[in-house]
Amino acid sequence: MNYLSTRNRDLRMNAPQAIAQGLAPDGGLLTPAVLPRLPASAVETMKEMSYQQRVVYIMNSFLEGFAASELTVYANEAYGGGKFDAEDVAPVRKLDDRTYCLELWHGPTCAFKDMALQMLPHLLTASLEKNDEKKTVCILVATSGDTGKAALEGFRNVDKTKILVFYPKDGVSDIQELQMVTQEGGNVGVSAVAGNFDDAQTGVKRLFSSRELAGTLAERGYFLSSANSINWGRVLPQIVYYASAYCDLLKSGAITKGEQINVCVPTGNFGNILAAYYAKEMGIPINRLICASNQNNVLTDFINTGAYDRNRTFYNTMSPSMDILISSNLERMLFELSGRNDKQVREYMAQLSEYGSYRVDSAIRTKLKRLFSAGCCDDSQTLLMIGRMWKEKEYLIDPHTAVAFHVLDEYRAETGDGTPTVVVSTASPFKFCSSVLTALGVKGHKPGVEILDQLSQYTGVPVPMPLARLKNKQRRFSGSIEPAGMMDCVLDFLK
Numbered sequence: 001m002n003y004l005s006t007r008n009r010d011l012r013m014n015a016p017q018a019i020a021q022g023l024a025p026d027g028g029l030l031t032p033a034v035l036p037r038l039p040a041s042a043v044e045t046m047k048e049m050s051y052q053q054r055v056v057y058i059m060n061s062f063l064e065g066f067a068a069s070e071l072t073v074y075a076n077e078a079y080g081g082g083k084f085d086a087e088d089v090a091p092v093r094k095l096d097d098r099t100y101c102l103e104l105w106h107g108p109t110c111a112f113k114d115m116a117l118q119m120l121p122h123l124l125t126a127s128l129e130k131n132d133e134k135k136t137v138c139i140l141v142a143t144s145g146d147t148g149k150a151a152l153e154g155f156r157n158v159d160k161t162k163i164l165v166f167y168p169k170d171g172v173s174d175i176q177e178l179q180m181v182t183q184e185g186g187n188v189g190v191s192a193v194a195g196n197f198d199d200a201q202t203g204v205k206r207l208f209s210s211r212e213l214a215g216t217l218a219e220r221g222y223f224l225s226s227a228n229s230i231n232w233g234r235v236l237p238q239i240v241y242y243a244s245a246y247c248d249l250l251k252s253g254a255i256t257k258g259e260q261i262n263v264c265v266p267t268g269n270f271g272n273i274l275a276a277y278y279a280k281e282m283g284i285p286i287n288r289l290i291c292a293s294n295q296n297n298v299l300t301d302f303i304n305t306g307a308y309d310r311n312r313t314f315y316n317t318m319s320p321s322m323d324i325l326i327s328s329n330l331e332r333m334l335f336e337l338s339g340r341n342d343k344q345v346r347e348y349m350a351q352l353s354e355y356g357s358y359r360v361d362s363a364i365r366t367k368l369k370r371l372f373s374a375g376c377c378d379d380s381q382t383l384l385m386i387g388r389m390w391k392e393k394e395y396l397i398d399p400h401t402a403v404a405f406h407v408l409d410e411y412r413a414e415t416g417d418g419t420p421t422v423v424v425s426t427a428s429p430f431k432f433c434s435s436v437l438t439a440l441g442v443k444g445h446k447p448g449v450e451i452l453d454q455l456s457q458y459t460g461v462p463v464p465m466p467l468a469r470l471k472n473k474q475r476r477f478s479g480s481i482e483p484a485g486m487m488d489c490v491l492d493f494l495k
Helices: 015-021 042-047 051-062 068-079 120-130 146-155 174-181 197-208 211-220 232-252 271-282 298-305 330-337 342-355 362-371 379-393 399-415 429-439 450-459 465-472 483-493
Strands: 002-005 008-014 030-032 092-096 099-103 136-142 161-168 188-193 222-226 261-266 286-293 307-309 357-359 372-376 421-425
Touching: 002 015, 008 015, 008 342, 015 120, 015 232, 030 232, 042 051, 042 232, 051 068, 051 232, 068 120, 092 232, 099 232, 120 136, 120 146, 120 161, 120 232, 136 146, 136 197, 136 483, 146 161, 146 174, 146 188, 161 174, 161 197, 161 483, 174 429, 174 465, 188 197, 188 483, 197 222, 197 483, 211 222, 211 483, 232 261, 232 271, 261 271, 261 399, 271 286, 271 330, 286 298, 286 399, 298 307, 298 372, 330 342, 330 362, 342 357, 362 372, 372 399, 379 399, 379 429, 399 421, 399 429, 429 450, 450 465
Parallel strands: 099 421, 136 161, 136 222, 161 188, 261 286, 261 421, 286 372
Antiparallel strands: 002 008, 002 030, 092 099, 307 357
16 A cells, blocks of 8 residues: 655655655645455454454555554554553443444543554554664654643653654643643653644644755754654544444444444544544445534634635634644545545645635535534533533533534534434543533632542542542653744754
């Protein structure tokens, strides 16, 4: 299986090269030359498998050059050994006869990013070996909250790697920040960036495109790669949990063989819902892809109108991992919906870079509307949903998951669609204690990590162990820079 750039179909790489490279040299996103179709018996075959076995079954067809035995080792190391506090790794929780929640936050950093970032270090280090790469890779990450910690934890002390994470100052929750600035490991670095996530993400993309920086780092024995979802090695493991959720619903008798489901996904950078699209294209019976946004509703507007416009007010919300106006993975979706027309994608991305906006043609818009529905949710509605889910279901959810439940309610009210629906739950509520306590009507929040116990005592829900351990950790990183200083930060980190 080869991989090609969304901006140049003639630029091709094999799987190890694509994973090591992260981003195509022309700024495009590396995408499979062909999307493999699952055999008709796939769901029945996977139904009785463990999560780790499903990982190998799905990923094997994408990773030519990796043996199934290798992937088995990686899957067992990534998702076994007690790293996840749920035996089935990504459990599906039934809320009623047509509503289910896919909990993706049972990993070591209590967020869905663990589902990919526990696997990526294995894929990357193997790729470096297969490429006979002698230089050390430096992973650059821009994070809106969860990717940073998950990447730091995944790559902590991994041989021949260093990792540097940039996060928006005042743009993540207190617990998210504490997770990052207390990170252990001799190969890690963390820095706050003045501005929002888009400023950090744009800065990282600029670093990747700098030939001057690449030359300097090569002289020092380094090259850059990415752990953001622009790296195919991040998107691929995410496809697995959609297939796994369907298999679990089938195994439990919640659905019948071949019955379609909807998925409702809270997303900012579009990678999580893009993985659901790929699962659907591979043959998993997914009907509607429901895209849930917070007040930064650029994706809602795009899906509903065909016009993408980041020239709008940026909001810092209580669902910070979705505080994004430049959704990088949407480029892969445009590539597919345009019939893999790299010239058309290149033109849209040039317009986005120059004007901050573009409008897709009628053919793409028609395909978009056939696949997706979209809605958004402000902070007041988010609080109401957290409170309602606790009161009615005794189910504690974080703000991002609440956004998805709100959008699903609106979708059902508007369409009357009774299709069984999986809501994707992306983070533990304990990563956002202040917002959750506010939603539950609790005032006078405890300071620092004491708020974890406050939420636990009020609800009776135990604090996840990875967060409970924060109480004894010391801050290691305190730096904050302007976006213009990101290159100097990289050079200082890689002296």
